[in-house]
Every structure is written in structure tokens, then in C-alpha cells.
Amino acid sequence: MAESVELVTQPSIAPNRGDVIAAILVGGIGVTQVVAMPLLANLVAETHHVSGVESGLVGLANLLGTAIGSLFVTVWLGRLPIRMVSFLAAILACVAQFSVALMPGFHGAVAMEALAGFGAGILLALSAAIVGASSNADRGFAFILTLQAVVAVIVLLGIPAFANVSTLVPVVAFLAAVQALMIPVTWMLKQDPVTADSQAEGAANNSAFHPAIILKASSYFIFSAAVGVLWVFSGVLGSLAELPDGVIGQALAVGNVAAIAGSLLAALITSRFGRVGPVLLVCVTVVVSITLFSEHMGAGTFYAASSLFLFAWGGGLPLMMGMVAEVDPTERVTSLLPVLAFAGMGIGPALVSIIPEVHGLFRQVSVTTIALAVFSFILFFAAHTLWRGSESRFPE
Known part of the structure; x- marks a missing residue:
């Protein structure tokens, strides 16, 4: 003992x-x-x-x-x-x-x-x-x-x-x-291998293959796919709405400033408001942003839509990376998060073609983005519930 x-x-x-x-x-x-x-x-x-x-x-x-x-x-x-x-x-x-x-x-x-x-x-x-x-x-x-x-x-x-x-x-x-x-x-980094700054919370949780870890990583991947759809198609949708290229470029530049603001806000709140509320708010913001894109939108609406989804992107990714890290005792899944983000951003736009073209590109992008955002939150909520349940069965 x-x-x-x-x-x-x-x-x-x-x-x-x-x-x-x-x-x-x-x-x-x-x-x-x-x-x-x-x-x-x-x-x-x-x-x-x-x-x-x-x-x-x-x-x-x-x-x-x-x-x-x-x-x-x-x-x-x-x-x-x-x-x-x-x-x-x-x-x-x-x-x-x-x-x-x-x-x-x-x-x-x-x-x-x-x-x-x-x-x-x-x-x-x-x-x-x-x-x-x-x-x-x-x-x-x-x-x-x-x-x-x-x-x-x-x-x-x-x-x-x-x-x-x-x-x-x-x-x-x-x-x-x-x-x-x-x-x-x-050369500012230590020479020793990475070791997590946390104690194992029970034998059942001390594995990179715990279902909650896999589900949270999957939620992060699906969220990356959702914002990847908007990143790839936002400029195209702006052109279809007959907005000048200069306006589209400026709107996306302003959106990047909004992304920085979202990341800084995530740094300020960290986990003090829990996990469920902030992640739900991020997914809702993505859904709201896609509803603003339309064939008849003006420059102001395009600015607002671009800023909203990039704000959610900038704030959502660090929150979701943190939620994976908090349940990953080995840091192996956490080390894969950058690749999961890039893969999601690549796969998301490809899924748009699944929606029949008869509905038009705006509807294709909208349905795909909303479905991915909703699915991402469902996976996150299931993982969050599963992890809390395993904590109660295996306390420290």
C-alpha cells in the first residue's frame, strides 16, 4: 500500500x-x-x-x-x-x-x-x-x-x-x-517527454481509448468540418449574391479579426462557465451565421455572417481542444487535434455535394453546415455525460 x-x-x-x-x-x-x-x-x-x-x-x-x-x-x-x-x-x-x-x-x-x-x-x-x-x-x-x-x-x-x-x-x-x-x-522547451499535469481519475478513465475521449475528438472533427464548409464557400456565396470581390475580401479580413476576438474570449472564460453552455452557444452561432447567407444579401449582411462564423470558429476550436485535453490522460489524442481540424476542414466542403443540386448552392451549404453543427454538439453532449458518469463510478 x-x-x-x-x-x-x-x-x-x-x-x-x-x-x-x-x-x-x-x-x-x-x-x-x-x-x-x-x-x-x-x-x-x-x-x-x-x-x-x-x-x-x-x-x-x-x-x-x-x-x-x-x-x-x-x-x-x-x-x-x-x-x-x-x-x-x-x-x-x-x-x-x-x-x-x-x-x-x-x-x-x-x-x-x-x-x-x-x-x-x-x-x-x-x-x-x-x-x-x-x-x-x-x-x-x-x-x-x-x-x-x-x-x-x-x-x-x-x-x-x-x-x-x-x-x-x-x-x-x-x-x-x-x-x-x-x-x-x-530551445525554450524541456528535453523530457510530455507528461500530463493531472492524476488518473480511476482505472476506467486512464486510457486514450475511453469512449468519451473518442466522442469528444469526433465532435471536434465534425465542428471543424462545419466551419470548413463556410470557410470554403463563403466567398462563392458572396459572388453569387453579386458582391464585389473587394467587399468579400474585406469582410473575410474583418472576420479574421472577429476570430481573434473569439479566441481571446475563450482564453478569458476558459472552463469557468462549464462546458455545455459555451459549446452550445458556439454551435448556435454557427447555425445563425449560415441563415444570414442568401442570394439577396447586401454587404452589411455578408460582413455580419462572415464575422459570426469566424468568431464562433476562433472561440469554438480552443474550447473543444480543451475539452479533449481534460479527458485525455496520455495526450496522444490531443496531439492529433491539429490534423483532425485540417482533415475536417477538407472533408466538410466535400459533403456539400450530397445535398441535391436542385435546391441550389445556398441550400446545400446551409443544410450541410447546420447538420454538422448539430451533430457535433450531440456527440459532445453524449461524451460529456458519459465522462461524468464514469467519474462518479470511479472517484479519485
């Missing part, structure tokens, strides 16, 4: 404030490649004189590389020397990103983009695992999402300024330079 008590009370190697700050910086800057893809993929295709359709291979390669990097972290999380691995991953991300411009052929550029994604995937997964193991994961995730939104604005404004029809060097040098900021930050 004495030995078992000693094991439970033994201090864990939990991330300190410096680790968490470094992880937030890495997670925020590590998304550089992902937010650059809408512009970078086309530039790579144009430089190598391939069709616009083939430009999708650039984004696909980067996403697959990111997924494999995150899976690598998930499998080896408990054994990885954090500082060294993150340092090497940051260098790989920068060197591979710059090498995209040095490849003589299109497929070589795609391969380099996959390698760059692999390095970024490692960094994003380590960031999520470290923040998830901290004592206030909600706030840490909210700051990551805030920084990611800021980086997105910088990257999307910077790429057109560096774009050159004859060479990719200025653009990839710019992206590599942004990512290079992570290299010195990685």
Missing part, C-alpha cells in the same frame, strides 16, 4: 510556464504552411506550367506530410526528447519549404512540400500535446488559435507582395523566414 501511495503522489514532469509559452509560439507559427496553401499551391503550379487542377497536389502533399508528422508524435510521444525533436523539425520545415523553389520539376516541388508538412506536423502535434498537458489547456489553445489568425493575416498579405511570375524564391524565402522564428523558440 505504501508503495502505491508513493507512485500516485510522485511529482509528474509537467510543462512549466516557459514550456507552455514556447509551445504556444510553435503552434501559432507552425501553421504558416497551411494558411499559405490557397495562394502557394497556385503559384507552384503556375511556375511549373501545370494545370490548376494539379495545384491541388501541392496542398494534398502538405496535408499528408502534416498528418504523418503528427502520427509520428502520437506513436512516440512518451519517448521523444522534445527540445531536440522540435529543433530538428523546425529546421526541416524551413529547409524543405525553401527547397520547393529549387526543384527543377513540379513533382520534386510537391515532394519538398510533403517534407515541409512533415516537419510542421511534428511541431503542431508537440505544441498541442504540451499545452494539453498544462494546468489551463483551454487558455493555451485559445492563445495558439489567436496567434494562428495573426500569422494567417501576415502570410496572406505577404505572399502577393513577394509573388514573382518567374521564380518562387521570394515567396518561399518569406515563408521559410516566418517559420525560422520557431528555431530559437524550440
Whole structure:
């Protein structure tokens, strides 16, 4: 008995404030490649004189590389020397990103983009695992999402300024330079593997495969799919409503500011208002935003709709990441959250085609988004109830 008590009370190697700050910086800057893809993929295709359709291979390669990097972290999380691995991953991300411009052929550029994604995937997964193991994961995730939104604005404004029809060097040098900021930050991280800053709440809960953990991760994935639909189709819906491209771009820029506000609000409230209420409010906000999109909407309505869904996106993701982290004792599922978000954003828009075209794109987008938002909350509520029930059966 004495030995078992000693094991439970033994201090864990939990991330300190410096680790968490470094992880937030890495997670925020590590998304550089992902937010650059809408512009970078086309530039790579144009430089190598391939069709616009083939430009999708650039984004696909980067996403697959990111997924494999995150899976690598998930499998080896408990054994990885954090500082060294993150340092090497940051260098790989920068060197591979710059090498995209040095490849003589299109497929070589795609391969380099996959390698760059692999390095970024490692960094994003380590960031999520470290923040998830901290004592206030909600706030840490909210700051990551805030920084990611800021980086997105910088990257999307910077790429057109560096774009050159004859060479990719200025653009990839710019992206590599942004990512290079992570290299010195990685040395702020501890060398030890990630260990959660919480005690097991009973043998039944001490597993990454507890049904509540899987359900909450699924809820996060479905929510990402819902907002992904709006992100992909909002500009198209604005064009169908005959709004000028300038108005659409400005509205989405304002929406990114709203996303930052949503993330900061999530950082302030953390879990003090419980989980059910804030998550329900986020899902309702997404539903309300899609009802504002219509064929006859004006610029003001488009501004409001875009700001609402991006506000919900910015505030909802950190809340949902925090709800997974609080029930994940191994941090393995938590380390996969960045990939789940990107996968959801990719799959969500593809589901729109399931709705018959006869109803029009506005109805297709509306039905798909509402169904995904409602399903996300149902999964979350089921997971929340299941976890609380298991806590009552296996108290500390």
C-alpha cells in the first residue's frame, strides 16, 4: 500500500510556464504552411506550367506530410526528447519549404512540400500535446488559435507582395523566414517527454481509448468540418449574391479579426462557465451565421455572417481542444487535434455535394453546415455525460 501511495503522489514532469509559452509560439507559427496553401499551391503550379487542377497536389502533399508528422508524435510521444525533436523539425520545415523553389520539376516541388508538412506536423502535434498537458489547456489553445489568425493575416498579405511570375524564391524565402522564428523558440522547451499535469481519475478513465475521449475528438472533427464548409464557400456565396470581390475580401479580413476576438474570449472564460453552455452557444452561432447567407444579401449582411462564423470558429476550436485535453490522460489524442481540424476542414466542403443540386448552392451549404453543427454538439453532449458518469463510478 505504501508503495502505491508513493507512485500516485510522485511529482509528474509537467510543462512549466516557459514550456507552455514556447509551445504556444510553435503552434501559432507552425501553421504558416497551411494558411499559405490557397495562394502557394497556385503559384507552384503556375511556375511549373501545370494545370490548376494539379495545384491541388501541392496542398494534398502538405496535408499528408502534416498528418504523418503528427502520427509520428502520437506513436512516440512518451519517448521523444522534445527540445531536440522540435529543433530538428523546425529546421526541416524551413529547409524543405525553401527547397520547393529549387526543384527543377513540379513533382520534386510537391515532394519538398510533403517534407515541409512533415516537419510542421511534428511541431503542431508537440505544441498541442504540451499545452494539453498544462494546468489551463483551454487558455493555451485559445492563445495558439489567436496567434494562428495573426500569422494567417501576415502570410496572406505577404505572399502577393513577394509573388514573382518567374521564380518562387521570394515567396518561399518569406515563408521559410516566418517559420525560422520557431528555431530559437524550440530551445525554450524541456528535453523530457510530455507528461500530463493531472492524476488518473480511476482505472476506467486512464486510457486514450475511453469512449468519451473518442466522442469528444469526433465532435471536434465534425465542428471543424462545419466551419470548413463556410470557410470554403463563403466567398462563392458572396459572388453569387453579386458582391464585389473587394467587399468579400474585406469582410473575410474583418472576420479574421472577429476570430481573434473569439479566441481571446475563450482564453478569458476558459472552463469557468462549464462546458455545455459555451459549446452550445458556439454551435448556435454557427447555425445563425449560415441563415444570414442568401442570394439577396447586401454587404452589411455578408460582413455580419462572415464575422459570426469566424468568431464562433476562433472561440469554438480552443474550447473543444480543451475539452479533449481534460479527458485525455496520455495526450496522444490531443496531439492529433491539429490534423483532425485540417482533415475536417477538407472533408466538410466535400459533403456539400450530397445535398441535391436542385435546391441550389445556398441550400446545400446551409443544410450541410447546420447538420454538422448539430451533430457535433450531440456527440459532445453524449461524451460529456458519459465522462461524468464514469467519474462518479470511479472517484479519485
